[in-house]
Amino acid sequence: MTDAGTLGAVPAATILPALRARFGALVREVGKFGTVGGIAFAIDLVIFNVLLQTGAESLLAKTGSTLIATSVAFAGNRYWTWRHREHTGMARQYTVFFLLNGVGLGIGLACLAISHYGLGSIWPEFQTPLADNISGQLVGTAVGTLFRFWSYRRFVFGEAPVPAPAPAAAPADPAPPAAKMATRPTHKTAPSAVRRM
Template sequence: MTAAGTLGAVPPNPAQTSRLRTRLQALVRELGKFGTVGGISFAIDLAIFSVLRGSGTEPLLAKTISTVIATTVAFFGNRFWTWRHGQHTHMARQYTLFFVMNAIGLGISLAILALSHYGLGRIWPVFESQLADTISGQFVGTALATMFRFWSYRRFVFRVTGDSAKDQSVAPSSSSAH
């Protein structure tokens, strides 16, 4: 018991705690699926980029080609698995938005790669090596671009609503349905 005008402990609201826990669990599952699709796409991107750079392809062109191929794989994985409960009203619209968001993500990766290879490489030639290109373009650039992509896919492309998150948490066995 507290005196009038003083603050005391507020008892937890079980309904709010349960809803928050449910939403958090749904978000964790979503991040896991996004990460799995992203990991597969990253491996494809890395392999193609490495082969192209090894064959003498210019770094920015190699990154562009590898990203376009990996992005196509990521679209199908995210649409039909990660956010299959999201709004899917118009596939052409989603595909277009997905590629626009990936173009922005590619721009982020290319900016990091260009800064490393052409900016820092002018000062320190080691930054012009294939290893430096791989680290800056594939790891640093991709990490920054991935944060942007998760946010933009969820917000603009596959639009996860509150009802969609509830659907995922109510029927956990539905994650293996597709």
């Protein structure tokens, strides 16, 4: 008769380490991606506002600041966030990274354009630097970041399978039972003489 607790513990012993390994790796990637993204965001924010203060047009300022921040983000993600993943070649990764980042840039520019030129044509408050920062830097960056994490992880830095946990040690097979064979003499003995009475 088997113990019910033992039956429940066997799958948990194999499933939990696999889940821990898979989600632990994902959490570490998200944390590193967030750190790199935070640094790139700060660079983007500072350069964007410096360009705005020098009189640059809003969309050109955003494009320039994003290109510089993207180069920083690529280096951080390649050499830190996903350094354990497959790297096929710097030129290919850099190109795909920038193409996908172009989509992220398009998301940020679309948010900025809708706010600055669409809503700004109705309400002048949407054409201020504060409104540009909210629409371009906060809203556009948030939506673009979700896209970037998914696309970089899938298309730029390849797949890296999470190592499967070592299977639980199976009990050793018991030694096979010794053959129960009667010891047979190898030579024939002469039958003992029967004493007749």
